[in-house]
Amino acid sequence: MTQHLDSKRLQRPAPGTVMAAVLGLVAALSLGVIGQAKAVAAEKAPAERWSDAAHGFASLAGGTTGGAGGKVVTVTDQASLAAYAAAEEPYVIRVSGAIAIEPFGSDIVVGSNKTIIGVGATGEIVHGELHLNPGTHNVIIRNLTIRDSYVEGDWDGKTTDFDAIQMDTADHVWIDHNRFEHMGDGLLDIRKDSQYITVSYNQFRSHNKAFGIGWTTNVLTQITIDHNWFTGTKQRNPSADNCAYAHLYNNYLSAQVADGDPVWTYGNWSRGRTKMVIESSYYDGVQHPYQADATAELVQRGSILRNTTGRTDAWGTAFDPRSFYAYRLDPAAAVPSLVSKFSGPQQRIGVTLHVPSAYPTVQAAVDAVPDQNALPVTIAVAPGTYRAKVYIPATKPKILLQGTGQDRSDTVIVYDTPAEYGGSTGSATVRIAANDVTARHLTFSNDFDEGAVELKGEQALAMKTTGDRIVFEDTAFLGNQDTLMTDSPKLDVISRVYIRDSYIEGDVDFIYGRATTVIERSVIRALSRGSDSNNGYITAASTWTGNPYGFLITRSKVVSDAPDRTFHLGRPWHPGGEPAAVAQVLIRDTALPAAVKSSPWTDMSGFSWKDARFAEYRNAGPGATPSADRPQLDAADARTYTVANYLRGTDGWAPHASH
Incomplete structure (x- = not known):
């Protein structure tokens, strides 16, 4: 993003503190929309009886x-x-x-x-x-x-x-x-x-x-x-x-x-x-x-x-x-x-590349994957903090990047580059340009301290994707401004991202880009920047006008430590003033905190939010109070704007159907 706010938010809590608080929150929720523990536990205790280490x-x-x-x-x-x-x-x-x-x-x-x-x-x-x-x-x-x-x-x-x-x-x-x-x-x-x-x-x-x-x-x-x-x-x-x-x-x-x-x-x-x-x-x-x-x-x-x-x-x-x-x-x-x-050959045994026992870094394991890879490869990352950038190029599809700890916070990929030292793309801790990549049980972080130095741009991405059919399960994205960018190779190319049972935190435009993106059964934390009037924006979509599906946040919960009525749900991002980038964002069946403004959508760089495609449907909580500036989807349209329709594309992709 090229926009930033001048006022700084209060210092972010330590990642471990935030994660502990969020896990406690998830366990306490009675909405039945973020019941990830059971699904994750089932994934971590598979019926298969094999190991990738010799005994x-x-x-x-x-x-x-x-x-x-x-x-x-x-x-x-x-x-x-x-x-x-x-x-x-x-x-x-x-x-x-x-x-x-x-x-x-x-x-x-x-x-x-x-x-x-x-x-x-x-x-x-x-x-x-x-x-x-x-x-x-x-x-x-x-x-x-x-x-x-x-x-x-x-x-x-x-x-x-x-x-x-x-x-x-x-x-x-x-x-x-x-x-x-x-x-x-x-x-x-x-x-x-x-x-x-x-x-x-x-x-x-x-x-x-x-x-x-x-x-x-x-x-x-x-x-x-x-x-x-x-x-x-x-x-x-x-x-x-x-x-x-x-x-x-x-x-x-x-x-x-x-x-x-x-x-x-x-x-x-x-x-x-x-x-x-x-x-x-x-x-x-x-x-x-x-x-x-x-x-x-x-x-x-x-x-x-x-x-x-x-x-x-x-x-x-x-x-x-x-x-x-x-x-x-x-x-x-x-x-x-x-x-x-x-005994004998098993369908789910393939190749697992182990970090750090077999490959010293995550990037080394990615580099070992064959170019134009046609068959799945798992990169199993042992618990630990990996302070390095990771790039999965378009030539290396079909990778599963999986943390092997008991919790996603056990395995952290982190770096601290701001956009001023390489542009927003260059700041990303992890970049995924390949198709058909899945990440599970991991934390992605950009821990650049925006309050430590005065910069022209404070964007610092934890993750940027441009590939298609990207899945994040039981993952966390930690950052401040521009935490998570889901994008595509160019404006009129549609890439799809599915995020489930995850955690995303930030303050300014921290979920943004033009990819069709579904966030389901997740916790989104809007961090306070210490302002009494404007603490930031959750989304900044730049959806191509020819794409009816941009961002869908559903069956999730937004939490915030910001003061009441100081946070926006989003604003329309037109990169470089591109008129054909017309944000589409739907937030539905989601709990919203009191920090959300009663008029939650706002203009950006001379583009009116009213010309974008913003809507809500059946949200709850103190931040969901109806007002004249809150477009609501009607029941008939709600039957169209579903997870399946956002993700289906022309190939029938349905990663949500397995859960």
Whole structure:
């Protein structure tokens, strides 16, 4: 904005104080319009059972982070997959769709510091193997289906070596949420002293020799195997040869191949000098559920055996897994349901970029997202205060920016640039130019102190958007003048923004711009600037005259510490005197405080508010007293000016429909 008021408001309370007060206010409201706590709590406690951090032995000795910190790429063909997988630098490689490997049974060599992950449930590698050569380290393979390199008639896998994944003398590898089936030899071969391995939530299906570990006389391998489903397999579920430590828990073995073989049809086998611990697993219709060589050790506790026959060996003391790492055991009785539901590729597992553990700053994570990104990427921001600007360019759509704290105030992105040092756009702490960006559980702040220095312009944006289909959920925007600007690339281009269950504070024109913007079930705080007559303006819309929908504030609550009748609901902003920017603002079904003026709309820069499209409908509270200068929407028009109609556009966008 180019306008500002000369008089200063009183100093703003500390953000923590304001947030605490607002949260208390929201909890106390009886309007039923800002009941965000239940929805937010539900979002923070999803039913899914996965983490983006390795657990078990793969989490030890420096941990397993894969390609974290490297660029994110999406591959749909063999050549791209092979090139990125073998590269020297770290990569997060997203596999989208099925990639058929040629020649049949060939290897894709995976180098160190790589994450290979299927996007949703679509990522498949067909007719080929992922192979980790000796010395490879720090690899994550997740959410893939690897299938169908089986050679007809070679049930015993004696003529081919077409595994799904094979590794020799590798370390720090996490194999998670994959489906392996119908391959030419083993499904998973972990060989020759590979160390610090975790194999979790995978499905081993329709195969003879499922999962082997060892092929060495040394006793070095440490491996965690949990929540895997072995179904329609015969043997090696797994076979663990000369493992220093093999911890198996909450695995589900069912529908074992029954071909009458008295020896080589079995569940788990502790071989050589392996020390194996089995906990709370479930064996259904399995021959030889668990067995151990005389030289090995096997401790079993808490498992359930149903319709089983044969060996259930247990001797020695093995080891205590909790002396290495913490873990949670599910009851054995729950394992069939849990593992059948949550093992294998999951639709909502994609790529999550973690700040600051994998990427030191939010901007670094944004920069890692592929240009022209066609598939969703989550940037998970850990609790903390991040004093830096963030820019999401138009070339990086489909980003979810999500704070991971218990409260939105736990994760704050803040800077302190005023407009005088870079223009209003340059002052923004966060700028979103991309389409299809969502932000959740975060606070955006511009903490420039307008009372500390005398400037020609005091605009200091916390957030500016120009992209389309932008969603803010459970977010806070902290600032004074020009806190939140929702805009579009140019006047006659319509961008849409949906803000729900959020908090916005400011004094002068602190919600402004030309984007079609819906603010629902939120708290808007109009800050006092210490004036007895004019403390500011909540809105300053610059809606294109060809757009019937500008700002809609609905089912919300405006609060203020300003004196009675000193705050405007808004004024019409015509940037650069543009006559085709004709503000459209509707405030409906919202509680208004006594601070709102009885004539709440006012002129701006020579443009009359009466020529703008300002209206109210069914507001309540001491600031909603009717007067001649308060246009009211009639009931018929109110049925048109709805959240759905503001947001629908030509593509039927309906982000509000999910709540």
